[in-house]
Amino acid sequence: MKAIVTSKYGAPDTLELKEVEKPVPKADEVLVKIHAASVNYGNIVLQRGKPYIARLAFGLRKPKFPIPGGDMAGTIEAIGERVTEFKIGDEVYGDLSSCGWGTFAEYATAPEKAVAHKPRNLSFQDAAAVPMAATTALQAIRDSGNITAGHKVLIHGGSGGVGTFAVQIAKALGAEVTTVVSTRNVAIAHELGADHVIDYKKEKLDDKEQLYDLVIGVNGSQRLLTYKQILQSGGRFIHVGGTESQIIKPCFSDHLFR
Known part of the structure; x- marks a missing residue:
């Protein structure tokens, strides 16, 4: 799959579009096909590594999470064996900043508890700006x-x-x-x-x-x-x-x- 990847802190030109391995959901996770992802202040902190205190969570020398992106909206493509709240094809949205980031990609895995059913009256783009x-x-x-x-x-x-x-x-x-x-x-x-x-x-x-x-x-x-x-x-x-x-x-x- 295609994903935006970063290997060091700095300006936006450190971001690269690369082919990476498509993730596989664990027993309590879902695999989401990303339709939309949003950018907010948390993404800027993760990219710049500033304020420096943020590096305690994001990685001291380089980003701990190579694929940035927290907010997303998309459809579930696969589910783990212990997932009970969702089925394949469900439209969902969520914030993955507390469970590995990774939404600036075609697909992302997330714990079942990190996503919710997308409101029907919201587009994928609008929903991705919310979480x-x-x-x-x-x-x-x-x-x-x-x-x-x-x-x-x-x-x-x-x-x-x-x-x-x-x-x-x-x-x-x-x-x-x-x-x-x-x-x-x-x-x-x-x-x-x-x-x-x-x-x-x-x-x-x-x-x-x-x-x-x-x-x-x-x-x-x-x-x-x-x-x-x-x-x-x-x-x-x-x-x-x-x-x-x-x-x-x-x-x-x-x-x-x-």
Whole structure:
């Protein structure tokens, strides 16, 4: 089969189109014929090897996973003997970033639990853009944020992949949602359902008197102290992605959010 392969960290020109062996599913895996795969920030990190802290998971000297690609949508071509939820021909989608990556190829194997039936009203292309970003947003809002109806939520960066899902998920859970975006994305943020939109090119967060039960910093550039200042007593701050310093700082700044 054909696949995009990388053997070293660097720019996109390190990627090569090669013929590789078609994978065979294990007992608890499915073999998926890939119809569409998406590119997001996780793919860029895997390719560049930056921030460097990511190499602890992706490989210190070179990429641990030679075929990149996490999100995918396709049809099941073969199943392992212990697979019970799917049959050959099923249309599925999923995120394979936690089980070996490998979706920038004609075929990929995945554990049964890593894929789900594709919604019938989504094309393969649309479905492939969902898993990683949407799951990250769901974990931040529902699982870690513990949001319930009536909570006030601020999403800093509501126009990117994770942010757009976060706005919609928070609204679906009954929260009052404020999001921070650039001028060109104000209309989009309103269309997604945000109750309030802050244009960071015209307004500053610390100029506001509103306090929030949950603040989600999606690749945000704000100082941690700024996030602290707009949290209710007992509120939560959740950081998603960002530069190396943005990822590390919250790990050593628990005292700010007590």
